Amino acid sequence: MFKSVDRAAILKYWTAERKKQLLGSKKLLLLPWEAPDVLVTMDLMNPEGSLTRSQTKKLLQVNHMLGLLRPTLQTLASQHSLLRIAEGAAGNSYVSLLLAWYFTAVEKHPVMIIATDSNPKVVAQSEARAKHLGLDKVLKFACQGLESFDWKQLFQTLFPEHWDDSKEESAEESLKRHRPHFFVTLHACDSLSCKAIHHGMELKADVLAIAPCCQAELAAQWKEVKDLSSPMRAIFNSPQLRRATAADFTDTIRLLLLRSLGYDCEAIEFVPSEHTPKNRLLLAQRRRQYDLKSLQDYVDFKGVCGSGSIELERLAQGQIDQFRQKL
Numbered sequence: 001m002f003k004s005v006d007r008a009a010i011l012k013y014w015t016a017e018r019k020k021q022l023l024g025s026k027k028l029l030l031l032p033w034e035a036p037d038v039l040v041t042m043d044l045m046n047p048e049g050s051l052t053r054s055q056t057k058k059l060l061q062v063n064h065m066l067g068l069l070r071p072t073l074q075t076l077a078s079q080h081s082l083l084r085i086a087e088g089a090a091g092n093s094y095v096s097l098l099l100a101w102y103f104t105a106v107e108k109h110p111v112m113i114i115a116t117d118s119n120p121k122v123v124a125q126s127e128a129r130a131k132h133l134g135l136d137k138v139l140k141f142a143c144q145g146l147e148s149f150d151w152k153q154l155f156q157t158l159f160p161e162h163w164d165d166s167k168e169e170s171a172e173e174s175l176k177r178h179r180p181h182f183f184v185t186l187h188a189c190d191s192l193s194c195k196a197i198h199h200g201m202e203l204k205a206d207v208l209a210i211a212p213c214c215q216a217e218l219a220a221q222w223k224e225v226k227d228l229s230s231p232m233r234a235i236f237n238s239p240q241l242r243r244a245t246a247a248d249f250t251d252t253i254r255l256l257l258l259r260s261l262g263y264d265c266e267a268i269e270f271v272p273s274e275h276t277p278k279n280r281l282l283l284a285q286r287r288r289q290y291d292l293k294s295l296q297d298y299v300d301f302k303g304v305c306g307s308g309s310i311e312l313e314r315l316a317q318g319q320i321d322q323f324r325q326k327l
C-alpha cells in the first residue's frame with residue numbers, strides 16, 4: 001500500500017543546488033533528505049525524492065506550522081514528562097503524524113497523541129500511516145465526531161497504561177490531571193471549531209490551537225436581518241462582504257470568549273497567506289483566571305455586531321452569564 005523509500009536515489013536527487021533552490025534563506029525542520037519516510041508516507045514527496053509543485057507548497061506549509069508551534073510545544077514538553085495531545089477533525093492527521101514524528105525523532109520526548117475524525121475512511125488511512133512509520137505506539141486514532149468527543153473514554157481505551165487512578169480524588173480532579181496538554185483542531189467546518197474550542201476549554205487543556213474554517217453561521221443569520229437602521233446594513237446586504245466580515249467577527253467573538261474564560265489568546269497567521277486563505281490560527285494558552293476586561297470587550301463588540309450569535313456563545317452560555325454578573 002505504501003511506496004517504499006529509495007534513500008540512495010533521494011540523496012542523489014537532493015544536490016546542493018536543489019537544496020539551495022528549496023530552502024533559499026529558510027530553515028526547515030522537516031527536510032526531504034533527512035525525513036524521507038514520513039514525507040513519502042504522507043504523500044508529501046515522491047519515493048525517489050522529487051517534489052511536485054503542490055508537494056513543495058504543502059512541505060513549506062507544514063514546516064512553517066511546525067516552526068510556529070515549536071516554542072509552545074517545547075515549553076509544554078519541559079513541563080510534562082509525558083506530553084498528551086488531542087486532535088479533533090484530524091482528516092489526514094498530518095498534524096498528529098508530524099507531531100508524533102517530531103517528538104519521537106527530534107525531541108525524543110515521551111508523547112501520547114489521540115487523533116479523531118468522524119470519517120472512518122480517513123481514520124483507517126491515518127492509522128495505517130502511523131503503523132507504517134512505526135509511530136502507532138504513541139499515536140492512536142478513533143472515529144468520533146466532535147459533538148460526542150469524550151477524552152476520558154478515548155484515553156482509557158487507547159492508552160490505558162497511562163491512566164492512573166491510584167489517587168483519591170474527585171472525577172473532576174482526575175480528568176484535570178489526565179487532561180490533554182495540547183488540543184489542536186485545524187479547519188473544522190463552521191460551528192465545529194466552536195465545539196473544539198469548548199471541549200478544549202472544558203478539559204482545561206494548557207494550549208488550544210484552532211484554525212477555523214467556513215465560518216458560515218453568523219453570515220446565515222445576518223442574511224435574515226431586516227433592520228434597515230442597523231449601521232451594519234451595508235454589510236448585511238452585500239453577500240461577499242457579509243461572508244468575509246462574518247468570518248472575522250466569528251473569530252473575534254471566539255478570541256474574546258477564550259480571553260474572558262481563562263485563556264490568553266491571539267489570532268496569528270499560521271501558514272503563509274500565499275498558500276491558502278484559511279490561514280488564521282487561534283492560539284490560546286491557559287492562564288486560569290477569568291478576565292473581566294475581555295468580557296467587557298466581548299459585550300461591547302456584540303453591541304457592534306448587532307445581531308446573531310455563534311455556537312460557542314451557546315455552549316459557554318452558563319459561564320458567560322455567571323461571569324457577566326460581575327460587570
Ligand SMILES: C[S@@+](CC[C@H](N)C(=O)[O-])C[C@H]1O[C@@H](n2cnc3c(N)ncnc32)[C@H](O)[C@@H]1O
Binds near residue numbers: 089
Ligand atoms: C476540512 S477537513 C480538515 C482536516 C484536517 N484537520 C486538515 O486541516 O487538513 C475537515 C474534517 O472534519 C471532519 N469532520 C466533519 N464533521 C465532523 C464532526 N462532526 N466531527 C469530527 N470531524 C468531523 C471531516 O471528516 C474532515 O476530515
